[in-house]
Amino acid sequence: MSIKRILLSARFWLAGPVAFLLSMITMMGMTVWFPKGEAAVDNIVMPLVLFPIIWAIIFFYAYLDSKIKRVALCFSALAGSHIVLLAFQFIK
Amino acid sequence: MIKLAQRETKSLVNLHGWSAIITGLLLYAVVVTGTVAVLAEEILHWSIGEVHHENPLASGIDATVRRLAEEVDEQYLEEVSLGHTSEGYLSLFFHTHQKNEKGQLEDYGTLFEIDTLTNETIREKTGSGADIFRNDDAASLSRFFVDIHTELHLPRPWGLLLTGILGLAMMVAAVSGFLMHRHLFADMFVLRRNKNKVLAERDLHTVAGTWGLPFAFILAFTGSFFSFAGSFGLPVMAMVAFGGDQEALIRTVMGAPASQTEIKRDVADIDAMINDAYQRAEQYPEFALISHYGKEDSKILFNVPKEEKKLGSIQLEYSAPSGEFEREKPSIGTTPSFGSASLDLIGPLHFGNFSGLLSKFVWVALGFASCYVIVSGFGLWMARRRETERWHLYERLVIVFAAGIPAAMLFSCLGYYLANSVGLTQSTAVPMSFVAAAFVSILWGALAKNCFQIKFALYSVCFISCLLMPLIRLFSGGISWGSALAIDNYAVVMIDIVLLLCAGFSFYLVQTLVKTERVEKIIFKQQAA
Numbered sequence: 294m295s296i297k298r299i300l301l302s303a304r305f306w307l308a309g310p311v312a313f314l315l316s317m318i319t320m321m322g323m324t325v326w327f328p329k330g331e332a333a334v335d336n337i338v339m340p341l342v343l344f345p346i347i348w349a350i351i352f353f354y355a356y357l358d359s360k361i362k363r364v365a366l367c368f369s370a371l372a373g374s375h376i377v378l379l380a381f382q383f384i385k
Numbered sequence: 386m387i388k389l390a391q392r393e394t395k396s397l398v399n400l401h402g403w404s405a406i407i408t409g410l411l412l413y414a415v416v417v418t419g420t421v422a423v424l425a426e427e428i429l430h431w432s433i434g435e436v437h438h439e440n441p442l443a444s445g446i447d448a449t450v451r452r453l454a455e456e457v458d459e460q461y462l463e464e465v466s467l468g469h470t471s472e473g474y475l476s477l478f479f480h481t482h483q484k485n486e487k488g489q490l491e492d493y494g495t496l497f498e499i500d501t502l503t504n505e506t507i508r509e510k511t512g513s514g515a516d517i518f519r520n521d522d523a524a525s526l527s528r529f530f531v532d533i534h535t536e537l538h539l540p541r542p543w544g545l546l547l548t549g550i551l552g553l554a555m556m557v558a559a560v561s562g563f564l565m566h567r568h569l570f571a572d573m574f575v576l577r578r579n580k581n582k583v584l585a586e587r588d589l590h591t592v593a594g595t596w597g598l599p600f601a602f603i604l605a606f607t608g609s610f611f612s613f614a615g616s617f618g619l620p621v622m623a624m625v626a627f628g629g630d631q632e633a634l635i636r637t638v639m640g641a642p643a644s645q646t647e648i649k650r651d652v653a654d655i656d657a658m659i660n661d662a663y664q665r666a667e668q669y670p671e672f673a674l675i676s677h678y679g680k681e682d683s684k685i686l687f688n689v690p691k692e693e694k695k696l697g698s699i700q701l702e703y704s705a706p707s708g709e710f711e712r713e714k715p716s717i718g719t720t721p722s723f724g725s726a727s728l729d730l731i732g733p734l735h736f737g738n739f740s741g742l743l744s745k746f747v748w749v750a751l752g753f754a755s756c757y758v759i760v761s762g763f764g765l766w767m768a769r770r771r772e773t774e775r776w777h778l779y780e781r782l783v784i785v786f787a788a789g790i791p792a793a794m795l796f797s798c799l800g801y802y803l804a805n806s807v808g809l810t811q812s813t814a815v816p817m818s819f820v821a822a823a824f825v826s827i828l829w830g831a832l833a834k835n836c837f838q839i840k841f842a843l844y845s846v847c848f849i850s851c852l853l854m855p856l857i858r859l860f861s862g863g864i865s866w867g868s869a870l871a872i873d874n875y876a877v878v879m880i881d882i883v884l885l886l887c888a889g890f891s892f893y894l895v896q897t898l899v900k901t902e903r904v905e906k907i908i909f910k911q912q913a914a
Contacts, residue, residue: 332718345609
């Protein structure tokens with residue numbers, strides 16, 4: 294596969310930079326919905342700890358799902374929901 | 386076993402190969418230095434030689450702390466770190482927190498290093514924590530190995546980001562390697578040594594890779610966490626949870642009070658608190674942190690290592706003015722939590738230090754197996770593409786990395802021991818020797834006639850360096866095995882033996898290489914005839 298074809302493929306962008314960005318947005322959004330726990334630190338620590346796993350799940354899903362439109366839809370839903378949560382957090 | 390469709394399996398094979406080809410060389414550099422860095426503490430003691438093993442916090446430090454607290458600038462009493470230096474002296478760092486030119490909070494204050502036997506001040510230095518601790522010449526060798534592993538000696542945060550991405554690449558290799566196996570359990574035991582060479586190499590790669598899968602996944606996961614949390618994770622979480630206030634984040638995570646009082650109160654007997662900590666944890670603390678020294682709200686936090694075969698450490702908090710024990714503190718937050726427990730697991734799992742030397746050696750062996758998996762993977766990739774001209778250069782590059790990095794690391798040890806005789810500081814000589822050896826390896830990789838010559842030269846250099854290193858250490862002022870054992874510095878003997886074993890392994894590689902070359906020449910001649 295030529296480099297030009299790779300760069301023009303939607304899967305490359307979704308599984309590459311978009312997956313990384315989405316993992317970051319998910320990690321940040323998790324501070325809002327993840328239970329704080331008794332010490333009120335779980336919502337800060339656990340998203341950080343889980344970041345590599347979140348990325349791996351998002352990456353392999355984007356890489357392996359045969360329907361790229363479904364990947365784009367799922368990514369949009371995940372990103373949208375977490376951005377809304379973050380927006381509420383900042384407005385509050 | 387996960388059964389995937391043919392299309393998905395093919396995609397995974399492509400992903401496994403191409404991700405390794407793109408990131409594998411740097412990943413190998415991180416894994417091989419990480420394998421060595423598992424023994425960083427032992428390498429530190431090996432390189433220093435004269436190490437005092439008595440815990441300085443157990444030797445009565447109350448009078449020293451009070452005397453020095455009178456001498457230092459009052460602003461540095463905001464926090465005092467008590468611990469031990471790489472040589473085993475008592476270290477006291479009186480400091481405050483200031484923003485540096487990049488706007489990041491940094492420790493700034495005066496460091497004292499005290500010989501608790503003679504009460505003599507060995508070193509006194511004022512400056513930022515990063516500057517003071519970075520210029521510790523004695524620890525330069527072990528620090529150099531750790532720094533290559535964690536940041537590849539690139540500026541922050543780029544080095545951490547890169548090693549984080551490499552960690553994710555390792556995770557991709559591990560997960561895709563796991564998913565693409567059709568017969569995972571059978572593949573763990575199949576070694577067809579009598580079949581053709583490529584098939585035998587493929588089996589060895591698969592067996593080593595399959596057995597090392599859980600380890601590779603754990604290391605990739607914990608390593609990525611450390612890199613990303615250090616580079617952007619913490620600032621990002623501070624921005625989200627605390628509106629960018631990193632101080633507030635640290636207060637919540639460390640469980641420190643939001644406001645401080647300025648009412649003065651003398652500190653109670655520190656030695657009595659240390660003895661109380663000993664009674665509670667059955668071990669003396671290795672590290673202590675006095676916050677807000679000489680004030681009414683001052684606290685002392687003792688860090689006591691847990692006994693062998695238990696993870697993490699115990700943190701005991703005392704009120705400094707009354708000397709009374711207040712609570713056992715988790716590593717983060719004020720009360721035990723799931724987050725704190727998870728975080729306590731990550732360090733030992735990455736460093737392999739949860740069961741003393743035994744677990745460290747298991748981690749070294751598994752790290753070595755991971756290096757083999759990476760290098761043999763390159764070999765398999767090349768075996769299918771040797772006919773293509775453009776891959777020849779890459780093959781040379783792989784050999785230069787695979788054998789050149791260990792050779793350059795050995796030369797950095799040489800630089801450490803010979804620094805004084807050539808008028809350089811060890812902090813300068815160690816990276817200089819590494820870069821010089823790496824440059825010569827690359828040059829030889831470009832100039833040599835064929836891959837055999839590159840391998841032969843680099844393996845031979847590794848063999849000779851490993852064999853001579855214990856002698857070089859001894860004749861450049863290092864201590865003998867007898868003297869090392871007399872002061873309980875077992876690391877000297879242990880690392881010397883490890884080097885001799887590595888010399889044996891390098892010799893085996895040289896021998897095998899020469900034998901294979903001879904056989905290939907005979908076959909070539911027979912085919913030509």
